[in-house]
Amino acid sequence: MLGVDDVRDRIESVGFRCRGCGACCRRVAEDSNLVIVSPAEVRAIMAATGMAWDEVAEPYPDFIDAGNGGEYTLAWCIRRTAKACIFLREGRCSVYAHRPWICRTYPFMLVDDELRVSECSGLGMPLSPPGARDAAADLCGRQAAEAAEEAGIRAVYRRATVPPGKRAVIDSEGVKVLHG
Secondary structure (H helix, E strand, O other): OOOHHHHHHHHHHHOEOOOOOOHHHEOOOOOOOOOEEOHHHHHHHHHHHOOOHHHHEEEOOOOEEOOOOOEEEOOEEEOEOOOEEOOEEOOEEOOHHHOOHHHHHOOEEEEOOEEEEOOOOOEOOOOOHHHHHHHHHHHHHHHHHHHHHHHHHHHHHHHOOOOOOOEEEEEOOEEEEOOO
């Protein structure tokens, strides 16, 4: 795993400053604004907004046949409208202080030891060393949180049973049968 200083150097060499345009929150192609979230992130947004789970999150859209007439998926996503994330209001994130890791670290992502960079109009903008360090710390935190969630999902999956004919999400907290 890369350390914060290694990631900081890479981010600083790319440069980035969020322009507040909200483009990353809008749907420009199928699933272009799909934000995968952990149960902990859903609960944090619920606590901040007073919204229910089903108002905040939707199942990841790709389901796997469980072999008994049931189906499952392994992740949650922030709910979206046909045009944008439900939390994009008047061009701004209405849950900014509680936004998920993926939103906090966009346009950057760590895949193993490689820094991946998504398209964004803020790329190439000067970034101060403290700003780059903060971004790197968030990115390393995200990588650790995602690894912990994946390990939790694997542990639950080993003993999971999807009820026949039902749809469910298997996450680090257990099997959540979907209703409706």
